[in-house]
Amino acid sequence: MALTEIDPARAAADLLAWYAEMGVDAMLDEEPHDRFAEAVPVQRAPPPPPQTEQRPAAFAGASASADDVEAQARMLARSARSLDELRALLQGFEGCALKLTARSLVFADGDPEGRVMFVGEAPGAEEDRSGLPFVGRSGQLLDRMLAAIGLDRTQVYVANVIPWRPPGNRTPTPQELATCLPFVARQIELSKAEILVCLGGPSAQSLLGVTDGIQRTRGRWMDYDAGSRRIKALATLHPAYLLRQPLQKRLAWRDFKMIRAALDG
Ligand code: URA
Numbered sequence: 001m002a003l004t005e006i007d008p009a010r011a012a013a014d015l016l017a018w019y020a021e022m023g024v025d026a027m028l029d030e031e032p033h034d035r036f037a038e039a040v041p042v043q044r045a046p047p048p049p050p051q052t053e054q055r056p057a058a059f060a061g062a063s064a065s066a067d068d069v070e071a072q073a074r075m076l077a078r079s080a081r082s083l084d085e086l087r088a089l090l091q092g093f094e095g096c097a098l099k100l101t102a103r104s105l106v107f108a109d110g111d112p113e114g115r116v117m118f119v120g121e122a123p124g125a126e127e128d129r130s131g132l133p134f135v136g137r138s139g140q141l142l143d144r145m146l147a148a149i150g151l152d153r154t155q156v157y158v159a160n161v162i163p164w165r166p167p168g169n170r171t172p173t174p175q176e177l178a179t180c181l182p183f184v185a186r187q188i189e190l191s192k193a194e195i196l197v198c199l200g201g202p203s204a205q206s207l208l209g210v211t212d213g214i215q216r217t218r219g220r221w222m223d224y225d226a227g228s229r230r231i232k233a234l235a236t237l238h239p240a241y242l243l244r245q246p247l248q249k250r251l252a253w254r255d256f257k258m259i260r261a262a263l264d265g
Pocket of ligand 1: 122123124127132135160
């Protein structure tokens, strides 16, 4: 091919790669969409549950209010008797509009029997593509932080307070956090974690009920009510924040040493 000839397939691939790098990773229509109004679409009837006992339906009604959706999320989450059931229920749950724009349900990674559970905010583009939490740059930093205290991904359990990627990686709304909270709370209950680590402000605020920012909340043990047991909980800085503010890694290092000491103690 002459130097001046352009290969259209290659040019298109290069353009797409450039868009992705610039953060343009969603196709938009000519007309705006109100995704909040689409939050609770008209539903098909749910498939019959495998059990004979009465289970709550996995679908909100067409006119469900935010309160109805939260109540339904609580009922569904409570009904899950295993993490597999919880994942299946979440897969069928139509009460959160983020599901409409996300490619994957990003449920968890690692070992649910591990002694520590890390809960981040929400999946990003790479997590949405792979279906696994913390696989992008933040995840790579998280892996290095784990290694620094002698742990790896196979020994801990990792999830997010929001299991679907918010478009453009925006911060989840309070409504989205409230809707998804019962599911992640049940996920913690059903895991065997003895220590809960909240990565970043939204995770700490949602799970620990704190209203202060992460800088005030991080670095001190709190109690977390995981249903039938109480476990230790610690908030720390989110790896994505540490990538932007590397000097803050010394604070996260203190927090991670607290986790190591608690595991050894
Ligand atoms: N940030 C998060 O909070 N969670 C992920 O899974 C990835 C990035």
